[in-house]
Amino acid sequence: MWVEITALNRVPEWGILTVQVEGISLILNRQGMNVTCYRNACTHLEYPIDMGKVRNGIITCPFHKFQYKLDTGKCLNAPASALQSYPVKIEGDRIFVESN
Ligand code: FES
Numbered sequence: 361m362w363v364e365i366t367a368l369n370r371v372p373e374w375g376i377l378t379v380q381v382e383g384i385s386l387i388l389n390r391q392g393m394n395v396t397c398y399r400n401a402c403t404h405l406e407y408p409i410d411m412g413k414v415r416n417g418i419i420t421c422p423f424h425k426f427q428y429k430l431d432t433g434k435c436l437n438a439p440a441s442a443l444q445s446y447p448v449k450i451e452g453d454r455i456f457v458e459s460n
Pocket of ligand 1: 402403404405406407421422423424425426
């Protein structure tokens, strides 16, 4: 089911916006018109990562410094793991995320 989340311009360019969808904390990232969405949970101990620093399209978990590419969700420290991603679609200036 697609859920309307927010307007495109509410997501800071190259930054993240934390949102709640059906009780789940998610982060949105925008790089131009490319928007990605992940569960707000580090793959290490599942702690939230939204307080982490974002730089050059990479977010660093504030707890033990795992780093993730925000365009793919891939973890740079443990290449086999990645943030749990959610499909995103953009209609006009609105962002939708598909939740289960
Ligand atoms: S919980 Fe994120 S690196 Fe440990």
